[in-house]
Amino acid sequence: MSRYELGIVDIRSIIKLLDDVYNYDFKNHALTFFKRRVENFIKTQNLKDTEGFIQKIEKDRSFFEVFLKDICVETTEMFRDPSLWRLLKEDILPKNIVNNPNYKIWIPEVSSGEELFSLVIVLKKLRLLDKVQIIASSISDINLERIKAGIFDPKKIEVNDANFSRVFTDNSLSDYYTLKEDGAYWDISLIENVKLIKQNIIFDDYPKGIKMIIFRNQMIYCNQILQERYLKIMHYSLVPSGHLLIGNNEKIDYWNSDKDFVLISDTESIYKKKLS
Numbered sequence: 177m178s179r180y181e182l183g184i185v186d187i188r189s190i191i192k193l194l195d196d197v198y199n200y201d202f203k204n205h206a207l208t209f210f211k212r213r214v215e216n217f218i219k220t221q222n223l224k225d226t227e228g229f230i231q232k233i234e235k236d237r238s239f240f241e242v243f244l245k246d247i248c249v250e251t252t253e254m255f256r257d258p259s260l261w262r263l264l265k266e267d268i269l270p271k272n273i274v275n276n277p278n279y280k281i282w283i284p285e286v287s288s289g290e291e292l293f294s295l296v297i298v299l300k301k302l303r304l305l306d307k308v309q310i311i312a313s314s315i316s317d318i319n320l321e322r323i324k325a326g327i328f329d330p331k332k333i334e335v336n337d338a339n340f341s342r343v344f345t346d347n348s349l350s351d352y353y354t355l356k357e358d359g360a361y362w363d364i365s366l367i368e369n370v371k372l373i374k375q376n377i378i379f380d381d382y383p384k385g386i387k388m389i390i391f392r393n394q395m396i397y398c399n400q401i402l403q404e405r406y407l408k409i410m411h412y413s414l415v416p417s418g419h420l421l422i423g424n425n426e427k428i429d430y431w432n433s434d435k436d437f438v439l440i441s442d443t444e445s446i447y448k449k450k451l452s
Contacts, residue, residue: 182211182218186226190214193230198240200315200377202247204402210247217246245318249397250288253332254349255339256392257424260444262343265298268419268446272387273304281388282413284379284406286312286372289323289362290336291390296366297352301344306369311383313375320372326362330355378402379409386413392445393423404430411436414449421446 182190187207194200202210214229221242223229233240255261273279286292292312299305314320333353340349354361375381389410395403407428410420420437422428422445428437437447 182215182226187211187214189226189230193234197234200244202377204399204405206397206399209397213247217243220246241316241318244316248285248287248314248316248319249394250290252290253339254290254336255294255343256290257444258339258342260421260446261294261298261339263441263444263446265302265343269298269304270302272419273302273307276387277307278309278385279307279388280309280311280383280386281390282383282386283310283312283390284375284382284410285391285394286314286323287316287319289319289328290332291392292323292370293328293352293362293366295390296370297340297349298343300366305366310367310370311373311386312370313373315375315377317374320374323367324364324372326353326364326367328353328360328362330360333360379406382409382413384413385415386418387415388419388421389414390421392421393426395422395426400430407433407436411449416449416451418449419446420449 187210191202191210194202218226218229221229221232223232233243281295283292283295292310295310296305299308312323314323337349352363352366354363391406391410395406398406407430414420419440420428424443424445426445428439428447436450438450440446440448
């Protein structure tokens with residue numbers, strides 16, 4: 177099938193439908209990104225046009241859930257940007273957790289689970305996993321169920337193993353996953369104490385008292401309005417001096433943001449919430 181091209185009227189109709197029927201507001205997601213994801217979804221689902229997409233998604237909740245899974249931005253690999261994970265392992269996590277009770281970490285969009293499992297492996301190796309409460313959320317029930325089952329794409333094993341070896345030298349990532357005939361699976365005992373929750377798309381039900389937020393490579397898919405909303409919510413969610421990790425190509429730059437956050441690592445895009 178040739179690639180289906182959506183027009184601006186099509187996009188507006190789809191965004192209105194998703195908001196009216198399911199209360200999911202995509203209007204502040206980057207238009208090019210949203211358009212590309214919907215076009216790809218229409219193609220992979222063998223739909224003929226926008227009208228066919230609208231008719232099916234309006235009447236079929238399970239079809240809408242599949243769409244939500246596909247619209248999420250997947251984390252591409254384990255330990256993406258290994259230098260960040262080395263910094264977390266060697267400095268930030270042990271320094272802040274050891275003498276800090278009730279340490280809470282929030283991953284606002286857990287997508288395909290690579291960052292969550294990267295984090296719990298680091299904490300496990302530091303012997304700090306039982307000292308941390310992790311909250312991982314997603315707009316997609318399907319993604320949450322896949323993570324609960326430990327399912328991941330075996331095609332990513334080579335790059336995952338290579339990244340792990342750049343963070344750790346004493347063992348192998350294969351200690352934490354199993355290959356079976358039907359796929360690849362993480363050791364789900366690693367996430368037995370992780371709180372996995374459904375999150376609405378504008379994060380207005382955010383957790384409180386958080387000491388670290390990992391929200392990497394997500395804001396580039398939002399417009400300025402939604403970026404600022406997310407950052408404000410994360411500011412409210414964090415305790416003073418709490419850490420916010422964003423993508424290397426992202427930055428906090430909104431009006432008065434210097435009163436909310438201070439940059440502590442330019443190379444790794446790590447910020448702290450200001451004390452006041």
